Amino acid sequence: MGHNTAMGENLPPRLLHPALLIGKLVTLLLLALMGVFLVHPDTTPSRDLDLRADQEAFLARALAIDGLLWLLTDRGRLSRIAIGGLTRIPEPLPESAVGLCVLDNRPLVLTGGPDGAGPWTLRHRSQNRWTALATLSAEGDRAMALDCTGGVITVLTDHRIIHMDGAAIRPVQLSESLEAVGVVAATYGTPDDLFVGLNAGEWGGGLRRIDRRTGRMKQIDPEFDRNGSLPVNAILPLPWRPNCLALAVGLIHFSAVGGVAQLCGDATDTLYRQPYRPPNTHGLVWQLGRQAPTYDLVAFYGLASDGDSLWASGIDGLYRLSPQGRARHVPLPAFREVGGLWISFDHPHLVLIVADQRKAIGSYGPLLVPY
Numbered sequence: 262m263g264h265n266t267a268m269g270e271n272l273p274p275r276l277l278h279p280a281l282l283i284g285k286l287v288t289l290l291l292l293a294l295m296g297v298f299l300v301h302p303d304t305t306p307s308r309d310l311d312l313r314a315d316q317e318a319f320l321a322r323a324l325a326i327d328g329l330l331w332l333l334t335d336r337g338r339l340s341r342i343a344i345g346g347l348t349r350i351p352e353p354l355p356e357s358a359v360g361l362c363v364l365d366n367r368p369l370v371l372t373g374g375p376d377g378a379g380p381w382t383l384r385h386r387s388q389n390r391w392t393a394l395a396t397l398s399a400e401g402d403r404a405m406a407l408d409c410t411g412g413v414i415t416v417l418t419d420h421r422i423i424h425m426d427g428a429a430i431r432p433v434q435l436s437e438s439l440e441a442v443g444v445v446a447a448t449y450g451t452p453d454d455l456f457v458g459l460n461a462g463e464w465g466g467g468l469r470r471i472d473r474r475t476g477r478m479k480q481i482d483p484e485f486d487r488n489g490s491l492p493v494n495a496i497l498p499l500p501w502r503p504n505c506l507a508l509a510v511g512l513i514h515f516s517a518v519g520g521v522a523q524l525c526g527d528a529t530d531t532l533y534r535q536p537y538r539p540p541n542t543h544g545l546v547w548q549l550g551r552q553a554p555t556y557d558l559v560a561f562y563g564l565a566s567d568g569d570s571l572w573a574s575g576i577d578g579l580y581r582l583s584p585q586g587r588a589r590h591v592p593l594p595a596f597r598e599v600g601g602l603w604i605s606f607d608h609p610h611l612v613l614i615v616a617d618q619r620k621a622i623g624s625y626g627p628l629l630v631p632y
Contacts, residue, residue: 320602321444322361323614324368325632330612331368332602333361335444339370342599344612344632349600354391356382360407360416369394369409371416377401383414383425395425405439406457410450415473417448422455422471433476442466449496449506456506456524458493463514465490468524483510483522483529491519495564495629499523499532500571501584507532507571511560511626519560521573521582533573533582535559563629565611572611576626579608593627 322333330342332349337357340349359381360371370391373381377399384391402418409415414425419439424431443461450456453473459466467490468481482490495509504525511519520534537559563574571582579591594607596615605613605627613627 320614320628323612323628323630324361324363325612325630326363326366326368328632330604330630330632331361332614333358333370337375340600342604345606347597347599349602354384359404362407362409362414364409364412364414369407369414371397371404371407373399373404376403381416383407383416395428395430397423397430403440406445406448408448408450408455410448411452413450413452415448415450415455417445417455417457417471422473422476424473433473435471436475436477439469442469443492446492446494447496447509449498456496458496458508459490460492460494461490462492463512465512466492468493468496468508470527479527481524481527481529483508483520483524483531494562494626497564497566497571500566500569507564507573509561509564509573511562511575513560513576516557517560517576518558519575520558521561521564521571521580533580533588535575535580535588537575537577560626562626563613565629565631567610572629574613574626574629596627 319335320332321335324331325344328344330344332340332342337359339352339354339358339361341352342349354370354372356372357375358370358372359375362369364385367385367387369383369385371381371383373379379399381397381399381404383394383397385394397416402420404416404418406417407415408417416423416425420435421432422435424433442459443464443466444459445457446460446466447458448455455471455473457469457471459469468483470479470481471477480490483493484491491510491512493508494511497507499505499507502523502525506524508522508524508529510522511517517537521532522529523532535558559575559577561573561575565572567581569584573580573582578593581589581591594605594613596603596605596613603615610631612630612632614630615627
């Protein structure tokens with residue numbers, strides 16, 4: 262395997278460098294000063310979805326259905342792009358969207374206030390229209406995620422897990438709050454449990470396993486040579502061991518750490534990891550450190566199945582993992598800007614998206630969306 266292609270060679274410097282600089286400034290306690298310039302109280306974002314990348318470039322969810330790529334941002338805006346297309350089209354909704362998933366080959370959205378302001382409405386799209394399916398009481402909760410894996414509609418809040426089965430709505434109180442855990446980067450549901458990957462940037466994140474019946478929560482932390490939790494950015498069943506889950510784990514904070522872990526029962530171990538040291542091309546953030554960074558391990562951000570193999574996206578490219586333990590490295594393709602997002606349709610059956618300039622998820626390795 263070769264890994265001579267650094268992500269900085271494929272993505273525009275203005276995308277990679279500011280994200281690295283933010284990480285440095287956090288450590289130097291200059292976030293407050295930075296916030297003054299990035300979030301001015303007099304600034305009102307445009308309602309047009311084709312915003313500057315620094316205004317709205319963090320994706321909460323992305324999925325592909327019937328030739329369309331659906332995108333939900335952290336500001337509740339839904340949009341779509343035809344696979345291979347160059348235009349990002351806003352999708353009008355009566356309210357902001359707080360969750361997105363796919364069920365029966367149709368997109369579902371949860372709309373309403375993200376922070377418990379008013380009820381939430383579950384809507385599905387049919388014949389180019391959005392139809393309300395159910396209304397949920399927010400009860401002051403913050404909406405965290407909408408999951409539809411296994412055909413079970415699940416709404417996760419910071420205090421409850423809510424199951425929907427037809428007209429029946431069953432809320433279950435969580436055993437502990439998710440108020441201060443960072444971003445929900447990924448979810449995966451089974452009949453018994455909901456697995457939640459969290460990304461809190463340099464503070465880690467880890468994985469939570471939530472019992473659907475009782476709401477009891479168990480924390481699982483893949484370590485990869487670091488004490489404490491690491492962000493879990495993607496969750497997917499292992500193609501060759503369907504009773505086990507693959508976890509894409511990755512963090513960049515001065516140095517990089519991560520890998521692909523496997524979870525079988527409550528036990529995690531390393532499925533794949535790869536040492537990585539990039540060339541010193543990161544500009545000001547590393548000049549401030551007065552030396553080139555040492556990236557210990559490739560950080561991973563996305564997963565996708567491919568027959569009996571698994572694709573994993575890292576900071577230096579794509580890795581195709583096989584059940585025999587072999588890994589094939591593929592350099593990252595060229596990306597193009599579409600409506601403020603950096604996207605590649607060059608890989609067959611996979612869309613690659615780099616879509617964050619403000620938060621510690623996705624900036625260094627692309628999200629993978631199968632189609």
